[in-house]
């Protein structure tokens with residue numbers, strides 16, 4: 001498996017707007033809002049970091065739970081959009097200039113969220129080490145895993161009489177159809193949970209998110225019903241690693 005590279009072009013490409021990805025994906029966004037509210041459960045944090053926060057899609061949710069949010073991203077373009085969109089004195093914008101680096105002092109963060117970034121980490125270990133370093137003892141992180149082990153994939157692997165790989169699996173083609181250095185991978189949630197434990201980040205809650213992310217459901221069910229299903233099913237289905245997106249709440253011991 002190749003190492004992460006410093007060159008992160010995909011989100012800076014002038015011909016590609018990451019905001020377009022979210023057009024028609026209200027269900028997925030709202031399913032993530034449900035997940036955040038479940039995991040954060042009305043708690044309030046002093047300093048939270050939105051790591052790989054992009055144009056700040058998730059930042060407003062964090063502002064409801066934190067006094068201050070630091071939005072970190074390697075993409076200049078995403079940060080520029082975020083600065084226009086988020087007019088709050090409680091948000092600090094930071095460009096990440098070194099891959100895998102969490103730009104924060106040791107033991108300084110109360111909460112870190114990393115949503116839809118694992119997809120770009122063929123080797124997430126260095127980032128997990130950095131998250132563990134920068135969280136305060138007892139600090140928490142929400143880490144979203146792009147899962148290779150979701151239910152439909154498990155059926156596919158079963159059909160081929162294969163097990164879901166423990167290692168990251170390269171996936172997909174770029175939305176802009178261009179080759180660049182941005183990797184796209186899916187992970188095995190069991191491997192990720194083991195890797196987190198190795199750096200003293202212990203899983204204290206887990207949710208299975210976007211469980212109905214399939215054309216059949218999206219074409220035929222009203223979104224209100226799909227979101228009601230998410231509210232009811234995210235925790236029970238997490239025990240089966242059912243959905244394509246797994247949210248882990250971890251605590252630094």
Ligand SMILES: C[S@@+](CC[C@H](N)C(=O)[O-])C[C@H]1O[C@@H](n2cnc3c(N)ncnc32)[C@H](O)[C@@H]1O
Nearest residue numbers: 011052053054057073074075078115116117120
């Ligand atoms: C799919 S977007 C997700 C943005 C935001 N978290 C969200 O959920 O809307 C992935 C973001 O991760 C950033 N990114 C890519 N590779 C990264 C890396 N190795 N470390 C940190 N951020 C990275 C990209 O610049 C991009 O803004």
